[in-house]
Amino acid sequence: MLTIYRRHRKSCKQHARGRKYRHCQCPIWVDGAIGGNEIRESLKLRDWQRARAASSMLGAESTATASALFGLMGQSAARKSESL
Numbered sequence: 001m002l003t004i005y006r007r008h009r010k011s012c013k014q015h016a017r018g019r020k021y022r023h024c025q026c027p028i029w030v031d032g033a034i035g036g037n038e039i040r041e042s043l044k045l046r047d048w049q050r051a052r053a054a055s056s057m058l059g060a061e062s063t064a065t066a067s068a069l070f071g072l073m074g075q076s077a078a079r080k081s082e083s084l
């Protein structure tokens with residue numbers, strides 16, 4: 001299950017409204033799990049419809065395909081190994 005939300009920039013006037021507010025132009029992030037791996041990554045999109053399409057594609061595809069498409073798991077794995 002993947003959730004998308006806007007990660008408001010500090011300069012955003014809607015910053016105080018939190019994740020649920022999405023009628024601004026802050027970058028959209030995805031949060032959830034693909035194939036048992038937790039992810040929290042920027043989709044590098046600001047368009048809500050496109051972000052929804054991207055997140056549903058991520059959720060539907062296998063981990064390997066999602067990794068190939070977006071490099072999400074690779075980034076997450078790299079970050080985890082660095083912090084160990």
Ligand SMILES: [Zn+2]
Nearest residue numbers: 008012024026
């Ligand atoms: Zn915002």
